[in-house]
Amino acid sequence: MTHTFQGGVHPNYMKAPEVPISVVTPPAQVVIPMVQHIGAPCKPLVAKGDYVKLGQKIGENPAPVSAPVHASVSGTVVAVEPRPHPLGDMIMSVVIENDFQDTPCEDLAPLTEKELKDPEAILARMREAGVVGMGGAMFPTAFKVRSGVGKVDKLIINGAECEPYLNGDHLTMLNFPEQLLKGIELVRIAADVDKAYYGIEINKQDAIDLLNSLHPENYGIEIVPEAVKYPQGGEKMQIKAVTGREVKPGGLPAGVGCTVVSTRTCYAIYQACYEGKPVIERIVTVGGSAVDGPHNALTRVGTPLGYLAEQCGGFVKDLKKVVLGGPMMGICATSLDAPTIKGTAGVLYFTEKEDRMVDDPQCIRCGKCITVCPMKLEPVFMYMYYSKGDYENLEKYHVMDCFECGSCSFNCPARMPLTHAFKTAKLMFQAKAAKEKAAAEAKAAKEAQK
Numbered sequence: 001m002t003h004t005f006q007g008g009v010h011p012n013y014m015k016a017p018e019v020p021i022s023v024v025t026p027p028a029q030v031v032i033p034m035v036q037h038i039g040a041p042c043k044p045l046v047a048k049g050d051y052v053k054l055g056q057k058i059g060e061n062p063a064p065v066s067a068p069v070h071a072s073v074s075g076t077v078v079a080v081e082p083r084p085h086p087l088g089d090m091i092m093s094v095v096i097e098n099d100f101q102d103t104p105c106e107d108l109a110p111l112t113e114k115e116l117k118d119p120e121a122i123l124a125r126m127r128e129a130g131v132v133g134m135g136g137a138m139f140p141t142a143f144k145v146r147s148g149v150g151k152v153d154k155l156i157i158n159g160a161e162c163e164p165y166l167n168g169d170h171l172t173m174l175n176f177p178e179q180l181l182k183g184i185e186l187v188r189i190a191a192d193v194d195k196a197y198y199g200i201e202i203n204k205q206d207a208i209d210l211l212n213s214l215h216p217e218n219y220g221i222e223i224v225p226e227a228v229k230y231p232q233g234g235e236k237m238q239i240k241a242v243t244g245r246e247v248k249p250g251g252l253p254a255g256v257g258c259t260v261v262s263t264r265t266c267y268a269i270y271q272a273c274y275e276g277k278p279v280i281e282r283i284v285t286v287g288g289s290a291v292d293g294p295h296n297a298l299t300r301v302g303t304p305l306g307y308l309a310e311q312c313g314g315f316v317k318d319l320k321k322v323v324l325g326g327p328m329m330g331i332c333a334t335s336l337d338a339p340t341i342k343g344t345a346g347v348l349y350f351t352e353k354e355d356r357m358v359d360d361p362q363c364i365r366c367g368k369c370i371t372v373c374p375m376k377l378e379p380v381f382m383y384m385y386y387s388k389g390d391y392e393n394l395e396k397y398h399v400m401d402c403f404e405c406g407s408c409s410f411n412c413p414a415r416m417p418l419t420h421a422f423k424t425a426k427l428m429f430q431a432k433a434a435k436e437k438a439a440a441e442a443k444a445a446k447e448a449q450k
């Protein structure tokens with residue numbers, strides 16, 4: 001029996017897990033942004049002229065919702081300055097001139113046998129190694145797991161990898177199955193639960209069979225086969241598919257006793273605890289018809305997007321846009337100088353032909369966007385209120401519950417820019433809330449002075 005959720009779509013998956021993992025030669029300079037996570041930005045720990053080793057911590061912030069960053073090559077720091085960030089803006093970054101020696105930093109030793117069974121030691125290591133949600137959310141994992149302890153009874157590992165093109169999770173399952181099971185076991189110990197449920201879409205049957213052959217029950221893991229449907233890998237969809245529980249509007253997974261951790265994150269936790277390796281590289285799927293691909297490229301964090309394309313054979317057609325992640329939820333990069341970061345699961349170099357934008361689209365009131373929304377929202381009405389600038393009604397139609405999965409836009413025959421509108425609206429509401437909070441705090445501070 002396969003498990004799933006209500007709504008969703010069936011895009012052309014364009015996956016190529018049969019393409020083996022290739023190793024990208026690290027660039028002459030890596031650019032390591034101080035923001036590679038949700039939460040407080042890191043402060044650089046190094047200055048221009050310093051020599052750094054591979055894996056050395058170069059940015060940190062002690063705030064609980066933060067994650068340190070590490071050097072992905074050894075060499076000399078040539079700049080500490082704002083540089084283009086893949087998600088937009090100029091962000092403080094450490095630029096390292098690669099000496100191509102990969103001189104290792106030995107600050108993080110592998111955990112001892114005793115520590116590998118100790119939740120506190122595992123959580124501390126997750127943080128110190130800079131582990132964040134590598135499915136793309138980049139939420140600091142130690143904080144996420146720790147805050148669920150005592151409240152969460154179901155740990156779910158996300159193995160759906162439902163976004164078109166992306167293969168990194170599937171290849172991790174096939175190439176590092178034992179390490180992955182050990183990584184999941186570490187998260188299970190840290191989360192203080194007896195069992196982890198590993199939800200995997202059945203288009204990865206080879207990986208399901210391989211993992212089952214390694215007796216996941218010995219690690220406290222059950223493999224849950226899931227129907228192939230986008231966005232099966234959304235946290236709320238995983239929870240529904242695996243447990244039948246529903247996260248209410250505005251609610252969080254922990255509110256229904258669940259924590260969801262991605263496949264690649266569990267593998268990073270294995271590397272951090274068993275190998276003493278911080279997050280400095282990941283498999284990045286490189287695709288799109290502007291390059292000759294696809295490639296499943298093991299890429300150092302901090303590799304510029306233009307350099308990555310060159311290493312994958314260069315541009316073979318005119319580039320229209322660069323999408324980071326998959327085509328459904330991905331974000332457009334604004335500069336080829338921007339680097340890959342911990343959350344970069346894919347880089348898609350698209351031509352004109354792959355661009356779905358049309359001039360002056362008109363809604364035909366077909367309702368197809370409503371039938372596929374996995375959050376049971378009404379995108380057609382949300383868009384209408386957004387266009388009119390009626391933000392009161394937009395909020396009443398729960399735009400903040402939209403997690404920007406792109407299913408409505410994908411299913412819209414008129415190609416209305418629905419998801420883009422909701423993304424913009426949510427940013428606007430968030431900015432308004434932040435402004436109101438700041439004003440309330442300033443008022444309270446003034447009152448306190450009287």
Ligand code: SF4
Binds near residue numbers: 402418422
């Ligand atoms: S409204 Fe949001 S959550 Fe619903 S389908 Fe569209 S993008 Fe996905």
Ligand code: SF4
Binds near residue numbers: 363364367380414416
């Ligand atoms: S799917 Fe597109 S055209 Fe149809 S109702 Fe929704 S927004 Fe309008």
